[in-house]
Amino acid sequence: MSTQSKIEHSLNDLIEIARDGKDFYTEAAGKVKDPELSGLFTRIAGVKSDIVTRLSAVVAAAGGKPAEHGTMVGSMQQFYGKVRAALGDTNYGYVAELEESEDRLLKAFQETLTDADTPAAARVEAQDLLPRVRECHDVMRNRKHALKMAS
Template structure:
């Protein structure tokens, strides 16, 4: 597997962490607006994963199918912490950190990627930034749920 595909698969895995975490969180939180937000965010991650997977497949390679250990640990940590306090706030905070991790990974990849991958990342990066901004504002009181 060449380095381009390796980097794309790493981005798929990190993005899938976010997708899985949002799907998990929407099943746990009770607030209907948060459930809708988390569903939207999971769907956004699905679209990004699909776009990256197409690029991997175009290189005659298999797209990554799973997430990362770090992503799973963050989910487990959130579950444990949510039992001790405000579950909604815990999931929002942990999802904000997940979004920061995804954004950093994409920005790092953009700076080192080959031109064809850089073009794809330039298309997907605004979507990543919008997701990050949405959950970050919610986490830090800059927006109401559903914004």
């Protein structure tokens, strides 16, 4: 496998999962009634958008084709979030699903970094973005726990 296709393979999964998150956060920001939560979702959607842009640039610079869509799992998760929100606690329903989305992205980043086949260019970019991924994950995990305690 060429370095180009290894970079494409390594980073396109991350691009797809980050795009899932961006789309889901954007949708959730428009659905929740709490302005503070909506603002948080919008801010994190922006972080996901930055991740997609930066990783896509690395794939393109290597001569590859950046992923242009999200994942099937992400679509199902978004659907489940809508159903859950429609059935009751909108804030908790969205936060719980978004936290799962954060778990997926963090796990994918960690797998990319521990995979011996990940090319250096992909590893450097993933390592550079990891603190932002971890921060979003922790914010949503803490928010989920706080909402659970409050109910």
